[in-house]
Amino acid sequence: MRGKILVIVEHRAKEIREITWEILSGLKSLIDNYDMELQAVVLGHRIDSLVGELAESVAKLYYIGDEELEFYTWERYLYALIPLIEEVGPKLIIMGHTSTGMDLAPRLSAAMDSPYIPDCLNFRFDGEDLFVTRELFGGKLNSEIKAAKNKSYFLTLRPGIFTPKGEKGQQKQVKGIATAFDKKGFLTQFLGLLEPPREGIDITKADIIIGVGRGVGDREKVKVVEELAKVTGGVLAGTRPVIDSGWLPKERQVGQSGKIVKPKLYIACGISGASQHTIGMKKSEIIIAVNNDPHAPIFKVAHYGIVGDLFEILPAITSKIRSVKSPR
Amino acid sequence: MEVFVCLRQTAVVKEEPKIQPDKKGVDLSGLKRHLNEWDAYALEEALLLTQRYGGDVSVISLGPKEVEDVLFHGLAAGAKKAIHIFVPEREQIDNWVIANILSREIKKYPFDLILTGAQAEDDGCAEIGATLAQLLKIPHASLVMKVIYEPDAKSIKVERELEEGYMDVLRLRLPALLTIQTGINQPRYVSSLRLRRFKKAGTILRVSFDELISEAGDVYPKKEVVRLYPSRPEFSKVEMLGGSPEAISDQLIELLISKGVL
């Protein structure tokens, strides 16, 4: 199997995003089985330092620089990448399944008339055929998918399935590519990047986090979970639906569109374990999940699981910890 | 403004669904259906925009006869037109084909905006919106959390939700497509009585899938399911704690103390 893999690099606020390092590390081990060359393309404006960092991680790095590319928009990336992809002819074009990946990959693959498979957990080649694994129904089922035969395929990979290893090689090839944008023809205008408000608590700094999911039921019942947080010295966090419903403020959201946390202990209460949330906490050192559904996908990422009624179990844990902490 | 909303009807899957004997599909019979959660937010946003700025909302859905329920829901919520593209089983077609078919029908109408949900509960692909925009050659923005219509400039300003609390702010020239993220608004509740009335008296324009195919030529799926299999915890290394709540607490506390957490 010969061919090139082209990774589209993600960066924001002058930093390469973690997902790119994850993918580059992960692909290195995957492509040991295949005779493929790992390449990457980074688009931006005045990001020489990033180019330097990246160049050591791939066989060949393309760098497309233009003022218009300072911030990501689907349109500028699309028009910059199409000629490159046509010229390089990679077998696989890979991005993370992130706000950027799911924004760009469908359009880019459609423009290149290639199959696109989103949110993959892994992929493999069987001869010339590409197979991937992805989840369905929020993680309740897995599916093995075969892509329609084509000269190139687009995949987005789920964040968090690979761990960046930080290996560096020698400085490899770096090639600068020019753009030929028609600046007046753009239909999309980038107006600004809003930073998250730095108010309230920073849950990413907590050692112990107690996660509240929809299974807790309603805002009143969050108090039961809060008791556990108090007695363990942990902080409360929530899944997106919990934040949407206003049970906890936005800065407590853990997940793909919230914060990524890696505390010593994460106790997931009434959390089903959909990937949008688990992406945000699966790297915690110890994960304990409490849910009354034994098939909840959260048990796939947890180290310890408890199947039962939250409102029987949490109070019992809370009072036991209380008695242990203040022995009489 | 004329707004189209693409609706998907999904099964309400609370437990692990049954896999069919051929392992390529899921047995959804006996499960209740509802409007895909993200699409409910998209529908509400469309209704809010037209309520504020004037214009009409049209809803469109692809699938078997049952999807007319979500179309009637759309009409009952305030949409003026509903289009049903009939296919016997939507799950058998891939999203690339769906996006193509939708584009062929939608382009027959004048529109300023197309809204879709950011992703679907069943496959979580998040691909139809952006694909549809590419096919229609219009700009798009995904994971939208705020929409501001600029009628004089014939554009819209949107905020997109990125990771870690960051938001993008973009301006798109109309016509455009937006994929809508949850939490952008509070979808209105359509009562049983209201729905019943619209089911009796509402009109749905029914369109033939085959006609749309023959109009612009065949379109082929770009991926196929090889097999489905359960994603049970046995696949992972979780250690389950059992017993009474007191016993579980004891085990847990011992564990946490031994690991130096407590």
Place this chain on the structure above:
Amino acid sequence: MNEERYVDELKELIVDVARRCRNCNYCYTVCPLFESSRGFQVQGPSGILQAIRYAIRWGELEGKEKEVLREILYACTTCYSCVLKCKASGPGVPLLDGIEGGRRLLIELMIGPMPEQIKVLESLEQEGNPYDELASRRLDWLKELERERRLSYKLLPAEGVEVLLYVGCTPSYNEGVQRVACSVVRLLEEIGASYGILSEEKCCGSPAKRMGEEGLFEDLCNENLESFKECGIQTIITISPHCYNTFVNEYPKAINEFKIQHYTELFAELIERGALVPKSRIEKVVTYHDPCYLGKRNGVYDAPRKILGSIAGVGFVEMRRNRDNSLCCGGGGGRMWIETEEINRLSETRVREALDVGAQIVAVACPWCYIQLKDAVKTTGNEGKIEVRDVAELLAETI
């Protein structure tokens, strides 16, 4: 289109009821919402009614005000005190008809219900219970009980069963209230009753009706009636007064072919006949909290008292506000699912009233009173000083 006529009819109903109000304000003296809130005019029966009446008259059913109106309408606990008071003082305005009519109107106009209640209605429609629990798990509590002892119930539909024990959603799914269901079952076993439990029981529909979702309520009525007819039963015993009230007063006439009793009525009868004899003592001072839906709405005051009176050792005391004067626990009218700002929490006030008369146990006969008062004992820091027990639990202890 029919829609306009339905909306017009609702508006007429509400305005009709509101017009009859004489603004005497007597209803405010017994309104639990008024007692526990800031005391604004719109936080009492007449005020709520006038709010929706003038909203209709002034066409204020659009715009930002509609969310304020919604909050006003949905804060009512539907306890019925105002209706009784208005009747007693003369005009007899059916205030709750106007308020619940207002909720139906808001739902029709897609303003209601309260956002937190939407999931409740969806859960009712999809799983037949308001708690977002799986329908398939509804009988888990019963299966659990069967592991401890043999039970003689029949799973309905089945032949030859006269009595249906209609469990209800809260006793089925709420861990605390399941103890009440278990107690009722133990008592039925004790008297050797031939009783059945539905294998696929669905919500009685009361939450839907209270929230103004008339269509969903109708659907649940029809499904339940069919279930009941299929079983060939003659009597329905309910655990919750809300189920009782809705069957007796709100279901289509077809339900009249069945005799409907709250479990307190059944057990009081059996005790009177000597068919059920409490054997052991409970040496406690006990007071009884009249549930609004059993007492005020249906006049069942004596049966639970007879039961408590038949238990030796019980020192029965009445709270200052009892019978038709009973203070609502705050859980009715759909309020279990919304957050209302309470200056003096109703359930906490009630716990204090119980302590005031020296009670060691507050006996209840309603799942929501059970939950509300139990919570209030904790939040007032009175754990250990007073207990909340259901009448069935107390009786079951003595046999």
